[in-house]
Amino acid sequence: MAAKVILITGASSGIGLATAELLHAEGFTVYGTSRRANNASKYKFQMIELDVNQEDSVAQAIEKVISTEGHIDVLINNAGFAIAPAGAEESSMQQAQAIFETNFFGALYSASKHALEGYSESLDHELRSHGIRVSLIEPAYTNTSLGMNLLKADAQVTAYEQIREKLHQQMIETIRNSDDPSIVANTILAVINSQNILPRYTSGTTARYLKNLRKFAPVKVFDKLIQRSLKV
Numbered sequence: 533m534a535a536k537v538i539l540i541t542g543a544s545s546g547i548g549l550a551t552a553e554l555l556h557a558e559g560f561t562v563y564g565t566s567r568r569a570n571n572a573s574k575y576k577f578q579m580i581e582l583d584v585n586q587e588d589s590v591a592q593a594i595e596k597v598i599s600t601e602g603h604i605d606v607l608i609n610n611a612g613f614a615i616a617p618a619g620a621e622e623s624s625m626q627q628a629q630a631i632f633e634t635n636f637f638g639a640l641y642s643a644s645k646h647a648l649e650g651y652s653e654s655l656d657h658e659l660r661s662h663g664i665r666v667s668l669i670e671p672a673y674t675n676t677s678l679g680m681n682l683l684k685a686d687a688q689v690t691a692y693e694q695i696r697e698k699l700h701q702q703m704i705e706t707i708r709n710s711d712d713p714s715i716v717a718n719t720i721l722a723v724i725n726s727q728n729i730l731p732r733y734t735s736g737t738t739a740r741y742l743k744n745l746r747k748f749a750p751v752k753v754f755d756k757l758i759q760r761s762l763k764v
């Protein structure tokens with residue numbers, strides 16, 4: 533049987549890279565994407581250029597894979613970036629739109645991810661009759677360069693200065709000590725190989741713990757734990 537063709541966005545680092553390498557090693561035909569594909573030869577899988585914010589770039593990347601392989605079996609929407617801790621009013625409309633452009637169309641990080649959750653669930657129902665399933669893979673913090681690539685809020689409020697710096701350092705520290713991206717890669721592999729695809733999966737022990745806590749702990753307890761973990 534021909535190997536499944538996988539397209540994974542944002543495969544130049546972190547979770548995307550770990551997943552692309554694992555799937556390639558497992559024998560899948562893997563196409564990864566990056567906005568800078570000029571050093572494509574350093575990857576074991578095929579790296580092609582794609583900026584999820586540019587319609588033309590998306591069309592060209594898809595065309596490239598389809599013209600070579602004839603089809604795409606699995607699309608892993610992984611490309612994304614985060615914003616350094618910031619109050620909602622600290623981002624201009626332009627910046628908020630840029631985050632949605634990358635994380636949703638192509639929070640306000642959290643908002644863009646919630647939007648993506650809702651959209652993915654709807655899409656899963658919409659596309660099922662075409663034999664296509666849509667799943668959310670939800671890790672907690674993962675040790676990638678996300679913390680290094682944080683976008684700064686472009687209208688910072690002085691009142692948040694202390695807490696911002698504290699949260700920023702805490703976030704970088706937490707990411708550094710968190711799960712290896714290979715854990716997410718293995719979850720994705722298990723989903724691809726599964727006969728019974730579900731709409732939503734957690735990845736790693738922290739994400740599983742948080743999901744269970746959310747499900748079973750009283751709202752007040754959950755709220756307290758989040759506040760305590762943020763140390764605010």
Ligand SMILES: NC(=O)c1ccc[n+]([C@@H]2O[C@H](COP(=O)([O-])OP(=O)(O)OC[C@H]3O[C@@H](n4cnc5c(N)ncnc54)[C@H](OP(=O)(O)O)[C@@H]3O)[C@@H](O)[C@H]2O)c1
Nearest residue numbers: 542544545546547566567583584611612673674676677678
């Ligand atoms: N790390 C965590 O703690 C964590 C936890 C939960 C969820 N996630 C999610 O996991 C995904 C991967 O993040 P990561 O932690 O692996 O971060 P990362 O190491 O910074 O990797 C981000 C990837 O996204 C690509 N990318 C960013 N903007 C893009 C754009 N406009 N068009 C195309 N590609 C773009 C980057 O590629 P180029 O720069 O080469 O184009 C890079 O390959 C993100 O959606 C993130 O929100 C991460």
